[in-house]
Amino acid sequence: MLVDPILQLEKQNPRAPCLYRLQGDQWISFSRADVIDAVHRLCTQWQTDGLKSGQRILVLMENRPEWAVTAVACNRYGLVLVPAYTTHQEHEIEYLLDRSQASAVVTSVGELSDRLKSIDSASQILWYTADDQSKILFPNLTQRNDKLVPNQDPDSLYALIPTSGTNGQPKLVELTQNNIFANVTSILTVLRDAEIDQPHRFLSFLPLAHAYEHMAGLYLPLHLGGEIFYCERLDKLATLMADIKPTLMTAVPRLYELLYGRITAQVTKSGRLKQKIFQTAINLGNQSKLTLKDHCTNWICERLVRNKVRKRFGGRLQYFVSGGAALNPEISRFFRGLGVGILQGYGQTEASPVISVNRPGSARAETVGPALPEVEVRLTDEGELLVRGENVMRGYWQDPEATEATIRDGWLYTGDLAEIDPDGHIRIVGRLKDLIVNSGGDNVAPAPIEQEITIYPEVDQVIVVGDGKPSLSALICLNSEFETDDPDxxxxxxxxxxxxxxxxxxxxxxxxxxxxxxTIENGLLTPTQKIKRSLVVKHYQEAIDALY
Known part of the structure; x- marks a missing residue:
């Protein structure tokens, strides 16, 4: 069972710190025993309130210890978790409640609970609320019942996780306990092979509603016996990294793009000598072999550049792990040159979610690494990537047609065009549905072009278009920090x-x-920071046509 290793670690060392919440300017620590006690009390409360295994429970909370407690309790009791993003508006939350037929909701005091109160269907189900002021997890629950019979079915439905919804309403992905457990086990094998499977210190800031953070930022740390610090506000991230000193961090490419932009902007404002030393550090940091002269220069770069960058990230960070979208290889090389490695991976919610990841010591920036252990991949004749393994979802919730179209003969059809190198490293070309077919019949994947243009300091967002047209064009949003009197x-x-x-x-x-x-607010960006391409193109269609 997915929860078993977590329970075993609690028995081995119940007082070990596990989860942390920032209250004011102080970290409130919760031990493994605190966490497991709250899990048992929550399960007991659910039983008292008449909830049954298999019923759905919506979770609308910031990243916080109670989120993790609720997830583990769902495993233990057998409720089906339905995570919502804190950025979801009322109509999106209502859709999840109605679509999943949720019987209960877990939320936090304040703005999120107020948002729920405005939804009629939410008033008709059970509520459980996390308190910001208490130093006890869910202080108002009943006493635990240790005789409660836990869920023992590894194939039971664990979660209905929404897809990104880039082309309309999100589908709900059915993930079982075994799906998540298989994914965590494969990642643990990768870490063990690289000899970095110690109890890590994590800083969790990606939404826990995202399948990537749900696995890599919640269950992976708990299975490692690590510590998780919850960051509720992104504007505090830089300060918290220096304070917490994380050893592993998971993030999406958008974070690395922002860090890249800020660091390069600062370097540009410095003198020519500092710029030259900085660029030399990046160049030497990406070379596999150094001459004696290079070694001397690299020693200087280590002290003047890389040590300062590492200190900015806390000084103990072993690796960033990137997922959720494609990472520009140039950004990966940039951080590697500065002594902070990024291991790019690839996955989908439908695969629990990780499918492949670069390995420490053999990472290649232009790829998403080889498939995880116990995960099979192959390509169709058209180049679509197929995936098979215990991590592949059971299906889409109450949508047999979509399930049959996506899973065929046990293979998950990812919808991504890919290439597989002889050594097994996977290169993602782009989404099949996003492929541009110009008026000459040529196929062009827009994603690699967008990645390259986005890296320019003037650019914040870009959407490449040109379907049925003689050439490509781009819709561009300029960086608000870049001053210009003439945008064109x-x-x-x-x-x-x-x-x-x-x-x-x-x-x-x-x-x-x-x-x-x-943005999320204008409906053109998903909670996972993906641009809703079809909506943007539809909105600007007349202006696009006028370009040709």
Missing amino acids: TTIASVLKRYNSNKPPLLQVRKGLLLDEPC
Whole structure:
């Protein structure tokens, strides 16, 4: 069972610190015993309230210890977890409640519970609320009943996790306990092979509603016997990293892009000597062999550049792990050169979610690494990546047609175009549904182009278009921190630099300035920071047509 290793670790060392919540400027620590006691009390309360195994429970909370307690309790009791994002609006929460037919909800005091109160269907189900002021996890629950019979079915449904919903309403992915357990076990094998499977210190800031953080930022640390510090506000992230000193961190490419932009902006403002030393550090840090002269120069770079960067991240960070979307290889090389490795992986919610990851010591920036242990991959004749393993979902909740279209003969059809190198490393080309077919019949994947253009300091967001057109164009949102009196000239300059070394097929001939950034609030960005391409194109269709 998914929860068994967590219970065993608690018996071995019940007083070991496990979860942390920031209250004011102080960290409140909860031991393994505190966590497991809260799990038992929550299960007992559910039993007292008449909830049955298999019923659904919606979770709408910030990243916090009570989130982890609720997830583990669902494992133990047999309730089905339905995670919602804190950025979800009322209609999105209502959709999840109605679609899952939830019988209960767990939320936190304040703005999130107020949002729930405005939804009629939420008033008709059971509520459980986390208190910000208490130093006890769920202090108002009943006393624990140690005679309660736990769920013992590893194939029981554990969670209904929403997909990103980039093309409409999200589907609910059915993940069993065994799905998550298989994924955690495979990751543990990778860490063990690299001899970095010690109890790590994690800083959790990606939404726990995201399948990636749910596995890598919740169950993986708990199975390692590690500590999890919860960051509820991203504006505190830089300060907290220096304070907490994490050893492993999971994040999406957007974070690395922001860090890259801030660091390079600071370097640009420094003198030429510092710029030269900084660039030398990156170059030498990406070389596998160094001459005697290089070793001497590298020693200087280590002291003047890399040590300062590591200190900025707490000084103990072994690796960043990137997932959730494609990472620009240039950003990966940038951080590797600065002495902070990024292991890029790949996955989907439907695969619990990790499918592949680069290994320490053999990471290749342009790939997402080889498949995890016990996970099979292959390509169709069209180049679509297929996946098979215990981590593959049971199906989509109450949607047999979508399930049959996605899982065929045991293989998960990912919808991603990919290439597999002879050594097993996987290269993701792009989404099949996003493929641009120009008027000449040529196929172009927009994702690699967007990755490259986004790395320019002037650019914040970009969407490449050109389906049925003679050439490519780009919808661009400029970086708010970049000052310009002439946006059109700035965009033209960006495209000129990008096009300078590209073949005609991949050149972006024209650019269009977006009226506003794609955000969660305007409905053009998912909670996982993915642009809703189809909605953006639809919104700007007339302007796009006017470019040709």
